Every structure is written in structure tokens, then in C-alpha cells.
Amino acid sequence: MPRLLPLALLATAASLAVGLGPSVAAATAAAPPAYRAGEVVVQYRSGTPTKLQQRAQRSSGTRPTASAGPQTRLLRITDGRSVHATARALEAQPGVEYAVPNYVAHASDTGFFPNDHGRGAAGGWRRIQWNFLSGTGIDAPDAWARLLHDRAPGGRGVTVAVLDTGVAYRFARPYRRSPDFSPAQFVPGHDFVSRDPYPDDPNGHGTLVAGIVGERTNNFLGVAGIAYGARIMPVRVLDAQGLGDASAIAAGIRFAVIHGARVINLSLEFDATVPPSEIPEVLRAISFARSHGVVVVGAAGNEAAHRIAYPARATGTISVGATTEHVCQADYSNWGAGLDIVAPGGGADAPLPDDPAHCRPGGPPGRPIVQLTYVGGLGRFGFPSSYEGTSMAAPHVSAVAALIIASGTIGRRPSASAVEGRLEATARDLGAPGYDQRYGAGLVSAAAAVAPGPARRPTR
Numbered sequence: 017m018p019r020l021l022p023l024a025l026l027a028t029a030a031s032l033a034v035g036l037g038p039s040v041a042a043a044t045a046a047a048p049p050a051y052r053a054g055e056v057v058v059q060y061r062s063g064t065p066t067k068l069q070q071r072a073q074r075s076s077g078t079r080p081t082a083s084a085g086p087q088t089r090l091l092r093i094t095d096g097r098s099v100h101a102t103a104r105a106l107e108a109q110p111g112v113e114y115a116v117p118n119y120v121a122h123a124s125d126t127g128f129f130p131n132d133h134g135r136g137a138a139g140g141w142r143r144i145q146w147n148f149l150s151g152t153g154i155d156a157p158d159a160w161a162r163l164l165h166d167r168a169p170g171g172r173g174v175t176v177a178v179l180d181t182g183v184a185y186r187f188a189r190p191y192r193r194s195p196d197f198s199p200a201q202f203v204p205g206h207d208f209v210s211r212d213p214y215p216d217d218p219n220g221h222g223t224l225v226a227g228i229v230g231e232r233t234n235n236f237l238g239v240a241g242i243a244y245g246a247r248i249m250p251v252r253v254l255d256a257q258g259l260g261d262a263s264a265i266a267a268g269i270r271f272a273v274i275h276g277a278r279v280i281n282l283s284l285e286f287d288a289t290v291p292p293s294e295i296p297e298v299l300r301a302i303s304f305a306r307s308h309g310v311v312v313v314g315a316a317g318n319e320a321a322h323r324i325a326y327p328a329r330a331t332g333t334i335s336v337g338a339t340t341e342h343v344c345q346a347d348y349s350n351w352g353a354g355l356d357i358v359a360p361g362g363g364a365d366a367p368l369p370d371d372p373a374h375c376r377p378g379g380p381p382g383r384p385i386v387q388l389t390y391v392g393g394l395g396r397f398g399f400p401s402s403y404e405g406t407s408m409a410a411p412h413v414s415a416v417a418a419l420i421i422a423s424g425t426i427g428r429r430p431s432a433s434a435v436e437g438r439l440e441a442t443a444r445d446l447g448a449p450g451y452d453q454r455y456g457a458g459l460v461s462a463a464a465a466v467a468p469g470p471a472r473r474p475t476r
Contacts, residue, residue, distance in 0.1 A: 051099060051117035051118050051119045052117070052118040053099070054092060054093045054099070055081075055090060055091065055092060055093065055099070055117070055118040056078065056090075056091050056093065056099060056102050056103050056106065056115050056116065056117060056118065057084055057088065057089070057090055057091070057115070057116050057117075057118050058072070058078075058088070058089050058091055058106050058112060058114070058115045059087060059088050059112070059113040059114050059115075060072075060087040060088075060089070060111050060112060060113060061087070061111055061112070061113045062087060064087065064111035064112075065111075068110060068111045069089070069111065071109070072106060072109035072110070072111060072112055073091060075105065075109055076091075076102055076105040076106045076109065077093060077094050077095025077096075077097055077102065077105075078091035078092060078093055078094060078095075078102060078106070079091065079092050079094055080092075087113075090118060091106075099117045100117070102115070103115040103116060103117065127155075127156075127157030127158040127159075127160060127161045127463075128157055128160035128161040128164055129142070129157050130160075130233045130234035130240050131234055131235075131236050132233060132234065132235065132236065132237060132238055132239050132240050133236060133237060133238070134238075134239055134386075135399065138236060141238075141239040141240050144239065144383070144386040144399070145239055145240060145386060146341050146360075146382075146383055147341075147359075147360035147362070147385055147412065148240060148242065150463070151343075152341050152342075152343060152360075153360050154242070154359065154360065154412055154416065154459070154460050154461060154462045154463075155461055155462055155463040155464070156240070156242055156462045156463075157463075158462075158463035159242075159416070159419055159462035159463045159465070159466050162423065162463065162466045162467060163245070163419060163422060163423055163466060166422075166423050166424065166466075168245065168422040168423060168424075169244075169245045170230070170233060170241075170242075170243055170244035170245025170246065170419075171230075171242075171243035171244070171245045171246035171415070171418040171419045171421070171422040172245035172246065172422060173245075173246075173422050174243065174246045174247070174278050174279065174418040174421045174422045175203055175246065175247040175248075175249055175276055175277045175278055175279075176229050176230065176243060176246050176247070176248055176249065176277065176278070176279045176280075176281060176414055176415070176418050177205070177248075177249040177251050177268075177272035177277035177279070177280045177281065178222060178225055178226045178229060178248055178249065178250055178251065178281050178283075178411070179251045179253045179265065179268045179269065179272065179280060179281065179282055179284070180217075180221060180222030180225050180226070180250075180251075180252070180253070180254055180281075180283055180284070181217050181218065181219035181220070181221045181222035181223075181252060181254045181255070181256070181258060182207065182215040182216050182217035182218065182219070182222045182223075182250055182252035183197075183202075183205075183215060183216075183217050183222050183223050183226045183248065183250035184197070184216070184217050184220075184223040184389070184390070184397075185197060185199075185201075185202050185205075185215075185216075185217075185226075185248075185250050186199070186214070186216070188214065188216065190394050190395060191216045191217070191394060191395065192394070192395040192397075194223055194227070194231075194388055194389070194397055195237060195238065195388070195397055196227070196231050196232050196235070196237055196238035196239070196388045196397075197226075197227075197231065197232060198232055201230060201232065201247060201248055202247065202248050202249070202250065203247045203248070203249045203275070203276070204249075204275070205249045205250035205251045205252070205271075206251055206252070206268070206271050207252040208251070208252060208253050208264040208267050208268050208271075209252050209253065209254065209255050209260065209264060210252070215250040215251055215252035216252070217250075217252070217390075218255075218256035218394065219254070219255075219256050219257075219258055219390075220389040220390035220400070221254075221258060221283070221389075221407065222250065222252070222254070223388075223389040223390065224385075224387045224388075224389040224400070224403060224408075225281065225283050225407060225408070225410075225411045226248050226250065226411075227239075227241055227387035227388050227389065228241065228242065228385070228387050228408065228411040228412060228415065229241060229242060229243055229246070229248060229281065229411045229414055229415045229418070230242070230243045230244050230245075230246050230247075230248050230415065230418075231244065231387060231388060232244060238388045239386060239387060239388060239399075241387075241415070242411075242412060242415030242416065242419070242462065243414075243415040243416075243418040243419055243422075245422070246415070246418045246422070249272060249275065249276075249277050251268040251271060251272055252268075253265045253267075253268040253284075254284060260284065262286075262294075262295045262297055262298050263297060265282075265284070265298050265301070265327070266297035266298045266300070266301040267301075269298070269301035269302060269304070269305055269312070270301050270304060270305075272305070272310070273304060273305045273308050273310050277310060278309075278310060278311065278418065278421055279310065279311045279312075279313065279414050279417045279418050279421070280305060280310055280311070280312045280313065280414075281313050281410055281411050281414040282312065282313065282314040282315065282327055282328070282333070282410065283314075283315045283406075283407035283408075283410045283411060284314075284315065284327075284407070285314075285315055285316075285317045285318075285325035285326070285327075285328065285406075286325060286326045286327065288317075288319065288321065288323060288325065290326065292326060292329075292330065295326060295327070298326070298327050298330070299327070299330050299331075302327060302330050302331075302332045302333055303331070303332055305332070305432075306332035306432050306433075309429070309430075309431050309432050310432060311334065311414070311417045311421075311432045311435045311436065312327075312332060312333045312334065312432070313333065313334045313336060313410050313411075313413050313414040313417065314327050314328030314329075314330070314333040314334065314335055314336065314410060315328055315336060315405070315406035315407050315409065315410040316328050316335045316336055316337045316338070316349060316350045316351070316355055316406045316409075317349075317350035317406060318338075318348040318349065318350065318405050318406055318407075319348070319350055320347060320348050320349065320350065320366070321350045321351075321352075322350075322351060322352045323350060323352050324350055324351075324352055324353075324354040324355055325350060328354075328406075328410075329354050332432070334356045334357065334413060334417075334436050334439065335354055335355050335356045335357075335456070336356065336357055336358065336359055336406060336409045336410045336412075336413045336460075337349045337350065337351055337355050337357075337358040337359075337361075337406060337409065337454070337455070337456065338358060338359065338360070338361025338362070338363070338404075338405065338406045338408070338409040339358045339359065339360055339361060339409070339446070339455075339459055340360075340361070340362060340363055340364065340365050340381070340382035341360075341362070341382030341383050342365055342374050342375055342376055342382050343374055343446065343459065344365040344366065344368070344372060344374060344375035344376070344377075345358070345365070345366040345368060345375075345447075345454050345455065346361050346362070346363045346364065346365070346366060346404070346406075347363065347364045347365060347366040347367070347377070348361075348363060348404070348405065348406075349361060349366070349406055349409075350406070351453055351454045352453050353453060355453055355454070355455075355456040356436070356439075356440065356456045356457060357413060357439055357440060357443055357456045357457050357458065357459075357460055358409065358446070358455050358456055358458065358459050358460070359409040359410070359412035359413050359459065359460045360385060360408070360409060360412060361385065361404055361405055361406055361407075361408045361409040362382060362383060362384040362385045362403065362404040362405075362408060363381050363382060363384065363404035363405075364377070364381035364382070365377045365379070365381070365382070366454075368454065370448075372446075372447070384400075384401060384402050384403050384404050385403045385404065385408040386399050386400075386401075386403070387399070387403070412460055413439065413460050415462075416439065416460050416461075416462045416465050417435050417439060419462060419465065419466050420435050420438050420439070420465050420466060421435060423466040425438070425465070425466050425467070425468060426438050438465055438471065439457070439460060439465060440456070440457035440458075441457075441471035442461050442464035442465045442467075442471045443456075443457040443458035443459055443460055443461055443464075444458045444459040444460075444461050444464075445457075445458040446458050446459055
């Protein structure tokens with residue numbers, strides 16, 4: 017039976033230990049409104065007479081308050097109708113080119129910034145979680161603010177299944193729950209290695225991956241998680257050495273679908289010598305998940321190869337490559353046809369033929385991905401200093417997928433293909449313009465993915 021390569025990561029452990037600390041309520045800070053209540057902006061076609069403009073305003077129950085440019089007026093709604101209903105009424109009038117809400121912008125540093133300490137004082141997570149920030153990472157703070165505004169903080173209401181080495185989710189000797197998780201964050205999972213209902217983590221990899229997805233946030237402890245309001249379903253399919261077989265993975269995928277997961281994260285890969293014909297149970301399980309509207313995300317692999325590893329390469333899986341702190345392709349990340357998107361994985365920049373100016377191949381590597389997990393054995397938690405890999409990149413995308421679903425940006429129950437389309441359409445373009453085989457659709461952007469309004473999907 018085909019077995020997996022060791023985990024899709026490069027890891028060493030050493031860091032400061034973190035003890036148990038106080039807990040406070042989850043954040044409920046208000047985000048700025050999406051648009052001004054009671055206002056619309058109308059653009060009249062060039063040459064539209066003033067009388068025709070006034071007739072359009074009377075018919076739509078509005079009056080002008082300011083000019084926003086040539087033939088453009090800011091209108092105040094006077095008849096009590098909603099902003100969108102008024103905009104539609106205006107667009108039905110002769111001479112109106114478009115009518116839209118008066119959307120609100122905000123300074124780029126006014127997102128939600130939690131108080132998690134990292135290795136220091138309140139808010140210290142920003143010093144080490146470069147991968148969550150704008151510029152170097154996925155711009156999580158603005159996404160968090162958007163979700164607070166949408167009353168779905170941190171992706172509340174969505175379940176993400178983490179198929180991995182298990183998660184440090186409970187107290188059961190010799191295991192301990194990570195101090196930056198709470199029992200309420202988990203739904204029942206399963207262990208397909210030991211074949212019991214308790215997916216404890218003997219390795220630490222699964223705990224770190226789950227932390228990227230949804231480590232508890234704004235509790236004065238540890239660091240942040242992207243979809244911190246989502247529920248995590250721990251499903252153990254890999255053993256203590258990070259190895260697992262196709263039958264366990266297929267069973268884990270089906271378990272996650274049947275038990276209500278909306279997103280499945282696969283930070284694992286098969287050896288390149290294993291063809292798809294040898295893992296039909298995994299491919300069928302992924303197809304089963306996709307047919308039930310479940311988003312499946314996979315790590316592209318860490319061989320620096322011009323190919324995407326399975327199961328990320330499988331139809332119905334979003335394949336994720338890795339970028340560095342310098343926003344460059346990571347030197348270990350697989351690439352090629354079938355790569356869908358990239359996300360932070362840490363480490364050194366790849367020596368690319370047409371090197372972007374921001375890449376630094378041969379120079380000091382960028383920082384690793386930092387999340388709370390084991391250091392020095394089971395039950396001892398801290399910040400391992402060298403986790404790098406597409407295993408770390410994949411849960412960024414899984415978490416953003418959860419935020420998209422929770423936000424309702426593309427509907428209350430979007431299909432898996434709609435979520436994938438949104439991720440790709442809102443990604444930050446890197447490398448060659450549009451889609452390319454090193455960066456796919458680009459770097460996943462949490463803020464853009466949950467922002468209201470349409471987005472254009474890149475062509476391949």
C-alpha cells in the first residue's frame with residue numbers, strides 16, 4: 017500500500033517554553049461600516065441635462081449633497097429606502113451610467129490587531145507572525161476586522177478538518193492540550209492510525225498546522241490563528257514519524273465530510289513515484305468531498321520539483337505552494353502545471369530565472385512560520401524556530417477558505433468551486449502577470465477574499 021513521505025515540512029525544534037496564562041473573552045471590537053448609511057453615488061452620462069438628473073433624483077427619493085467629480089453626485093436618500101434599492105432605482109433612470117453605495121475606506125493599519133503576547137508584551141505576535149501581516153503575508157488583520165463587522169468573528173460557524181498527526185486538544189496522559197487552545201474550539205474527530213476516537217498528537221506537526229488555522233486569539237497568550245472563530249476537527253492519519261497510508265487518508269477525508277467539515281486541510285504528500293492509479297481510494301474520497309461542497313486544500317510538496325505532489329495535484333484539491341518572508345517562491349516549494357495558489361511557508365528564496373527584485377537567493381533566508389506546538393517533548397509547548405514548508409502554507413489557505421464561507425461574501429452556502437474561485441480571484445499577483453506555474457493565481461489575500469464586491473479570476 018502506498019505510504020506518504022515524511023511530513024511536508026522542514027522542521028527543527030528549539031525555543032522558549034510558554035506556560036499557561038490567563039484567558040479573556042474573544043474580540044468583539046467593531047469594524048468600520050462597509051458604506052455610508054443613507055447615501056449613494058450616482059454617475060450621469062456625459063451630456064445628461066440637469067432636468068433629467070433632477071427627475072432621476074425625484075423618482076428615486078434622493079437629493080444631492082455634494083459633487084464627487086464631473087457628472088458625479090453624492091445623493092442623500094430621503095424616502096427611507098435601502099441603499100441598494102435606491103441604487104437600483106437610479107440605474108433604471110434615463111441618463112444614469114451607474115449608482116453605487118458610498119463605500120467607506122480606512123487606513124491600512126486600522127484592522128483588528130489582537131493582544132496575543134508572542135514572545136513578549138501584548139501584541140507581540142506581530143513581531144514573529146510576519147505571515148499574517150500585509151506586505152509579507154496574507155493581510156489577516158483587515159480580514160479579521162471585516163469578519164467582526166459581519167458578526168462572524170474569526171470564521172465562526174465553520175468547521176475545518178485537520179488531517180495530520182493529530183492535535184494537542186485534550187488532557188490525557190501523556191498528552192496535554194495546548195495552552196492556546198480551548199475545548200470549545202474542537203468538534204469530535206477520529207484517530208485512523210490507532211483506530212480510536214482520540215486523535216492525540218505524538219508529533220507536534222498537526223498541532224502547529226491546527227494552530228495556523230485557528231489558534232485562540234486575543235487572549236493575552238501565545239500567538240494568533242487565522243480562522244480563530246472556526247471549529248477544528250482533528251483527524252489523525254499520520255503516525256508519530258509523520259507517515260500514513262492511503263486507506264487511512266481516504267477514510268479520514270470521508271469521516272470529515274460525513275461529520276460536517278466545510279474545509280479539509282491535507283498538509284501531506286505522496287512520493288513522486290506514486291501515480292494516481294495507485295491511490296484511487298484517496299482520489300475518490302476527494303471527489304466525494306468536492307461533490308458535497310467541501311473545500312479540500314493540499315500541500316504542493318517540498319522537493320523543489322517541477323511537479324505538484326499528490327494529493328494536492330488531484331482534481332478537486334486546491335494545491336498550495338510556499339512563499340518566503342520576501343514574497344518570493346520558497347526554494348523547496350514544488351511548482352508547475354496544477355499549482356493553484358501560494359501562501360507563506362517560510363525559509364530561503366528560490367533562485368528563479370527571472371528573479372524578481374524582492375527575491376534574495378543565496379542571501380540570508382527569511383524567517384520560519386511560528387506557531388505554538390511541542391518543544392522538547394509531549395506536554396511542553398513553545399515556539400519551534402524552523403518550521404518551513406508547504407505544510408505550513410496549506411493551512412493559511414484552508415483558514416482563509418473558512419473566513420470566506422463565514423463571511424457570506426459569495427453566499428451563505430457557497431460551493432467548493434466558488435470558494436476556490438474566490439481565493440484565486442482575490443490573490444495578490446506575483447511573478448509573471450496573471451496565472452503562472454511558480455505562483456499559481458498568486459499569494460492568498462485574506463482581506464481581499466472577504467471584502468464585499470466581485471473579483472476577477474485570473475486566466476490560465
